[in-house]
Amino acid sequence: MNHAQARPSMGVLGLHGAGDRFRLERYSASEALSPFIKHYWIVQWNLDGDAPYHQHVVPNPCANLVVEKNKTLFYGPGKERFSYLLEGSGIVFGVKFQPGGLYPFVNRELSELTGKPLEVEVILGIKGSVLEELVLAQPDDLHKIQVMERLFSAKLPVYDDNITLVNQVIDFIADNGEISKVEQVALKFDMNIRRLQRLFSKYIGVNPKSVIRLFRLQNAAEAMDLGQMQDLVWLSAELGYHDQSHFSKDFKAVIGRSPEQYLAGMLRDDS
Numbered sequence: 001m002n003h004a005q006a007r008p009s010m011g012v013l014g015l016h017g018a019g020d021r022f023r024l025e026r027y028s029a030s031e032a033l034s035p036f037i038k039h040y041w042i043v044q045w046n047l048d049g050d051a052p053y054h055q056h057v058v059p060n061p062c063a064n065l066v067v068e069k070n071k072t073l074f075y076g077p078g079k080e081r082f083s084y085l086l087e088g089s090g091i092v093f094g095v096k097f098q099p100g101g102l103y104p105f106v107n108r109e110l111s112e113l114t115g116k117p118l119e120v121e122v123i124l125g126i127k128g129s130v131l132e133e134l135v136l137a138q139p140d141d142l143h144k145i146q147v148m149e150r151l152f153s154a155k156l157p158v159y160d161d162n163i164t165l166v167n168q169v170i171d172f173i174a175d176n177g178e179i180s181k182v183e184q185v186a187l188k189f190d191m192n193i194r195r196l197q198r199l200f201s202k203y204i205g206v207n208p209k210s211v212i213r214l215f216r217l218q219n220a221a222e223a224m225d226l227g228q229m230q231d232l233v234w235l236s237a238e239l240g241y242h243d244q245s246h247f248s249k250d251f252k253a254v255i256g257r258s259p260e261q262y263l264a265g266m267l268r269d270d271s
Contacts, residue, residue, distance in 0.1 A: 036101040041094040045086045052087030058218045061211045063102040065095040072128035076113030076205040100166040100203035104157035110205030166203045180240035182208045217254045
């Protein structure tokens with residue numbers, strides 16, 4: 001089991017300034033499960049004596065199993081930033097699936113999970129409360145992962161070759177920041193737009209246009225986090241926006257703040 005790097009932030013906004021109050025770890029899945037599971041992740045925080053704050057996350061085009069006290073469910077990908085109130089101390093264990101990796105376990109369109117989380121029992125055959133006790137009671141990260149590996153290995157589905165295809169498409173979008181239109185992706189993979197949209201609806205759960213926008217704006221926010229980007233006019237042009245106002249509108253819709261506010265370090269608040 002390989003310990004995954006804690007960087008890049010992969011959508012966790014402001015991670016580089018979180019300090020030791022917030023721990024995010026990622027671990028690779030076993031060889032047998034890696035075609036379906038991207039990695040396991042663990043978030044732990046200790047704010048005892050400190051004010052609570054909202055941790056903001058821009059979603060990736062991946063489904064997740066989130067194991068948290070009284071909140072354990074399978075979640076499909078989102079389209080916009082979501083916020084989690086961190087207060088006191090706590091821990092959350094997660095399973096991030098490969099794009100399309102959850103589909104063989106559920107055998108239903110991932111778009112059906114948008115805004116409708118799935119009960120753990122449907123896939124793993126045990127209640128969410130039981131899974132919480134099994135995982136969160138373990139003494140360290142490795143033992144938590146071992147529990148999850150056993151459960152998923154017992155339900156291992158037949159691999160679907162379309163998972164390979166959708167991952168190739170996702171990687172192409174992620175690696176080419178100049179991509180701004182669905183037509184560019186369809187042309188690259190020699191398929192019509194309608195087929196590409198159906199593929200994303202079934203295996204990813206969000207449409208190609210949303211995925212393109214999420215990657216572009218996530219990359220922009222991370223560049224700001226790292227202090228690599230100060231010129232917003234240049235950044236908007238680099239991302240393929242014809243004018244800065246369009247970039248600012250998209251950025252605020254997804255990230256929750258204007259680029260100017262984000263750059264000024266105004267992301268975290270108590271509201």
